[in-house]
Amino acid sequence: xDMAKHKILVxxxxxxxLELIKEFLEGEGxxxxxxxxxxxxxxxxxxxxxxxxxxxxxxMGGMSGLEFLEFVKSNDPKTIRMLxxxxxxxxxxxxLVGDGDIFCYASKPIDLMTVLDNIASGIERYDKEVxx
Numbered sequence: 001x002d003m004a005k006h007k008i009l010v011x012x013x014x015x016x017x018l019e020l021i022k023e024f025l026e027g028e029g030x031x032x033x034x035x036x037x038x039x040x041x042x043x044x045x046x047x048x049x050x051x052x053x054x055x056x057x058x059x060m061g062g063m064s065g066l067e068f069l070e071f072v073k074s075n076d077p078k079t080i081r082m083l084x085x086x087x088x089x090x091x092x093x094x095x096l097v098g099d100g101d102i103f104c105y106a107s108k109p110i111d112l113m114t115v116l117d118n119i120a121s122g123i124e125r126y127d128k129e130v131x132x
Contacts, residue, residue, distance in 0.1 A: 006052035006123050009033045011041040011068060012084070013060040021055075024112055030119070038063030042071060051079055052126045053119055057108075058085035069102060078129045080122035082115075084108055 008030050010021050018034045025032045033048055035041040037060055045051060054072055058065035069081045081101070083093070086108040093105040103125065104118050 005031075006126070007031045007033060007048055007050070008119065009035065009041060009044055009048075009051045009054045010056075011035045011038060011054065011060070011065070012057040013037060014057070017057075021112075021115075025116075025119070028116060037061065038065070038068030038071070041068050045072065045076065045079075049076060050130075051076070053080045053082065053122045055082045055084060055115070055119075058083055059087070066096075066101075073101060078126060080126050082106070082118060082122065084110060 008025060010018060010032060011034070012018050013036055015036065018036070022032045022034050033044050033051070035044050038056070039062055041054070041056065054069065056065040056068050065083050065085070069083060072079055072081055080103045083096070083102050083105040085105065093102075096102045097104060103122050106115060106118070
């Protein structure tokens with residue numbers, strides 16, 4: 001899998017987290033974009049599409065992560081959508097996954113290796129969807 005051809009957008013209002021995950025994912029060979037809000041995420045999506053995977057925090061100022069990912073689903077449904085939250089309602093998250101609203105979710109603080117595995121699985125699904 002050529003990871004460099006896949007853009008990943010990470011949306012979170014915590015700048016330290018954005019810097020950490022960007023550095024980590026770029027070290028793994030990914031092309032990583034960041035945004036500090038859902039509104040900035042929409043702008044990045046418009047400017048840099050196609051984006052293979054989007055990872056969004058749930059609780060941010062302004063637009064929530066779910067609101068942002070609903071926009072993504074409506075405008076670019078093949079993009080893999082992942083949600084991060086420090087306050088996970090597992091029943092609600094499992095329903096969102098089951099309904100196809102998100103690919104997966106993770107609790108904060110995150111395990112970087114689990115996120116990396118989720119990204120690899122998401123990209124595999126993205127490649128299957130795009131190549132249809």
